[in-house]
Amino acid sequence: MKNLRPFKEIQLQWLRLLVLDTDLSARAVQFATYLAVCRYNDKKGKAWPSHARVCQDFGLASEKTIQRLIKELDGKWFDIKCGNGLNHPTEYVPTKATHLAAQELREKEEAEKPDNIVRLSNAKGGHSCPKARTNLSSEPGQKCPPKKEKEKTKEKGACAPDLPNDWQTGDQRRDTLRAECPVRTLMHIALDETAKIEGWNLWLAQNGFPPLEELPVEERDGTRPGFLMPRRWVPSEPEDQDKVRRYLAWAMRLASDAA
Known part of the structure; x- marks a missing residue:
């Protein structure tokens, strides 16, 4: 894996990818921006505001909202290590996938910048510039030419981290089916995250799934065994639940086609 730049160098690109993630609620985008801009410590490589501080900054009366936002962001935009009080606050580290995606976006932008090399005259050294002139006026004060308005350029769009590249098989039909995945970004649930797995298995049983x-x-990257799902936690909103059902139907159809 390529070396990652310090987060402060790719922070703007990371935020641009964040706001394009339509799977997040507006409050989750706000909370992630708050963590990345207001509370992130580049030397430590993480943010760790207490829940009391977050409630104070956001004007929240209860920590339940924070818990809901953590479930939305955990494993997708931040690797979150929940704390147990003031001495051990919750820690938020931007995921390697989003860090790498933001870094690649910045490198692409750097490569597309115009050439800034200064051309030298062939006859003699130095810059080729018109001689400076001062226009004198009988009126007091300085007289300067108006500044030309800079040409506006449209910012190119960027996509949030997509499905893993190793899901491409070379089989045109199967790759076409995989391209039809109804979920833009999948998250990893490790086998040792028993609480999450138990919650998912209960939800699956209630909705007629094995x-x-x-x-x-199953997770395909081989780093930690586990599962790929649209959420790390069981969804509570009807829209998210419907998205999970469509994803599972798609995955089962893909497996059936490969059999």
């Missing part, structure tokens, strides 16, 4: 172990959603 448990995670029997679904074709």
